[in-house]
Each structure stands twice: as structure tokens, then as C-alpha cells.
Amino acid sequence: MTLPNQRAESTSARPEQHPEFERMVADFFRSVSFEEGEKPNYKHIHELFIEGGKLIKNSLDTPEISSVDEFIDSRQKSVDAGDLTSFREIERAAITEVFGNIAHRLSTYEKRGRLKGKQFEGRGVISTQFIKTPSGWRMSSMAWDDERPGLTLPDRYEYEKASAP
Known part of the structure; x- marks a missing residue:
């Protein structure tokens, strides 16, 4: 059996090729982020995911x-x-790979907030999978892990996004 020559694309060097992935991740972070006295827009997350999508x-x-x-x-x-009174999460860096109708974005993030009266902050890595649907790209799953003692971001993840302001 011969397979067609279709190469995977990395958007880490060419983010302009698939700005929808950067937009969708930014939309997710905006949906979960809010300052004291504000409310998060969690309902918007439905628009980003396929039915049956998972967050892990x-x-x-x-x-x-x-x-x-x-x-x-x-x-x-x-x-x-009143336990979570503020939360902000931002993508710091990302590598996106696309092959046909599937894509994967590995992102580093920073977060901060106030939970039960105590400030917290952290960093970690999110792995987001996307599928192309008749109505456009949607997230199918998102899994993340936070830094902690014994687990820190590798140096290769310590880069800035090419399109960061």
C-alpha cells in the first residue's frame, strides 16, 4: 500500500499558518481567567470543544x-x-503540529489566583488535541500537569512564542 506524501507542519516556526490554534487556546484561557470582583466566562468553553471533549x-x-x-x-x-476569587492563566510558549484533520499543541503556561484567601501561582504544560470538523477546528481533549518539587519545565520549553506581544 502506498501512502500519499503529506508532511506534518510545525507552527512553532511559522505561527501565521494556523492562527486558529493560538486563538482557541487564548479563548480558553480568557474563559477561565477573571480578576477579583469579576466572574469567569466558563460557558464559552463549550464553543471550543467537540461534544464529548475531555479536560484532564x-x-x-x-x-x-x-x-x-x-x-x-x-x-x-x-x-x-467564594473559594476561588481570582484566576489568570496565560500561554507562554507553544509548539503546534498539524497533520491533515488532526493537530496537537503543546503549551507552557503560567497561572496565578486566590483560592480560599491564599494567593497561588504556578507553571506547567498543557497538551491540547484538535480535530477538524465540518464547522471548523475544535478541541477534543486537553491534559495538563503542573510543576512541583521534582518536576520542572525542561529548558527546551523555556522559549517565547514568536507572536507574543
């Missing part, structure tokens, strides 16, 4: 695997209870 926090011994609704509900409860 894998920073503890057991992965926390959520549907989009479960992810939103758990965070909204924390905001409504």
Missing part, C-alpha cells in the same frame, strides 16, 4: 478526568462558594 488535570497521583460540563461545574461551584 494530571497533577496528582490520580488523573482528574472531566467532561466539559463537569469541568465547568466544579470550577463554577468554587467561584460561587
